[in-house]
Amino acid sequence: MIWIVRLIVSILFIFSGLIKANDPIGFSYKLVEYFGVFKLNFLNDYSVAIAIAICSLEIILGALLLFGFWSKKTIWGILLLIIFFTFLTFYSAFFEVVTSCGCFGDAIPLTPWESFAKDCVLLALIGILFYYKEHIKPLIKDFYTxxxxxxxIVVISIGFGVYTYNFLPIIDFLPYKVGNNLPSLMTIPEGESLDEYETIYVLKNKETNETKKVGDKEYLQDEIWKDQSWEIVGDPETRLIKKGYQIPISDLIISDVSGVDHTNEIIENPDYNLIIVAYDINSTNLDGLRKLNELAQSAAEDYRIRTVLLTASSMQAVEDATSDFELFSEVFFVDAIPLKSMVRSNPGLMLLKNGTVIKKWNFHIIPSAQKLADKYLIQN
Known part of the structure; x- marks a missing residue:
């Protein structure tokens, strides 16, 4: 029994840590949400480092439990960590402050109550291990080994998170991953339907003061609205009655400084085009942005490739950030949420053709125009 529980807990901890370490920037966005809830905004600048530390700790504790090394200290560490996670998921679910805890990243999205239930099960299993911790024996007894x-284990765990931060997630679970066609992910497939909602009215009888609740369909079908003895009181309540197809990309709107929509023009461009993503120009890496700007100029001059810069910052902020070099790219504006999903890098780069994501780069590994052409561009 101890071995079965030990395997389940260790594998879940390792899996959870690896999934989040695969995308530490995405996990850091979730941590920033929690920092805001608990008034710890001063930690925002350290969110990535904290994210990597938490992911690494999960992997390390899970691996040590699996091998049975330092069993008492390991069990204590796992117990304290799961108590902390259980508190967070309960707080998120009960007070509805964070819609998804990010326990398994974007690979397995869980609702707050699902996350809390998962943590409760883990807490029970870890309680068993804690009670029988004397029976957890190491697979290798030699202290030196x-x-x-x-x-x-420590070096690999930390190194994995540092690697994916400085490059990009090894496995991309987001809708903007390489190979996806963006326009097709912004429409409803034939035969699919959206969520269905019902509006609930509270009616009060003017003569008897009786109150009752009716749905919008009943209200119209029975023509209650014609009965002058009933009046609607309060604000109507809307509730989901049938979940429909969820459009993977539902919030992408690309506009210029005047507010004109250029979304289709850019993502449906039949030719190759480069997308520079800098969701927050004030915190972007300016050296990386300068290199991307140089790439944009070379790609345009040598291969006639159009480059656009997408940001959630203001035009004034863009001009201030690029005051020491001439920005070659056209500037368009997008909400920060889809920009954070496009490329886990600030700034980052996407190569599109006819709406399909061909390749993505972190600013640490920006290709030269020649390498870009040799490897990705089709020369006629």
Missing amino acids: QSILTTC
Whole structure:
């Protein structure tokens, strides 16, 4: 029994840590939400480092439990961590402050109550391990070997999160991943329907003061609105009665400084085009932005590739940030939420053709125009 519980807990901790470490920037966005809830906004600047630390800790504790190394300290660490997670998921669910805890990243989205239920099960299993911790024996008893393996586990766990932060997630679970066609993800497939909602009215009888609730269909079908003895009181309540097809990309609107919509023009461009993503120009890496600007100029001059810069910042902020170099790219404005999903980098780069994502880059690994052409552009 102990071995079965030990395997379940260790594998879940390792899996949860790896999924989040695959996308530490995405996890850091979730941490910023929690910092806002608990008035800890001063930690926002350290959110990525904290995200990598938490992911690494999960992987390390899960691996140590699996190997049985330092069992008492490991069990104590796992117990304290799951108590902390259980509190967060309960707080999120009960007070409806964070819609998704990010326990398994974007790979397995969970509602707050689902996350809380998962943590309760884990807490019970870890309670069993804590009670029987004397029975958890190491797979390797040699202290020197244990120390070497533990060091390797720590280095690999931290290194994995640092690598994906400086490059990009190894596995992209977001709708803007390489190979996806963006226009097709912004429309409803034939035969699918959207969510269905019902509006509930509270009616009060003017003569008897009787009150009752009726749905909008009943209200219209029975022509209650014609009966002058009933009046609507308060604000109508809307509730979901049937969940429909969820459009993967429902919030992407690209507009210019005048507010004119250019979404279709840009994402349905039949030719190759480069998209520079800098959701927050004030915190973007300016050296990376300068290099991307140089790439945009070379790509336009040598290969006639159009480049646009998408940002959620103001035009004034863009001009201030690029005051020491001439910005070559056209500037368009998009809400920060879809921009954060496009590329887990600030700034980042996407190569599109006819709405399909061909490749994405972190600003640390920006290709040269020649390499871009040799590897991705079709020369006629």
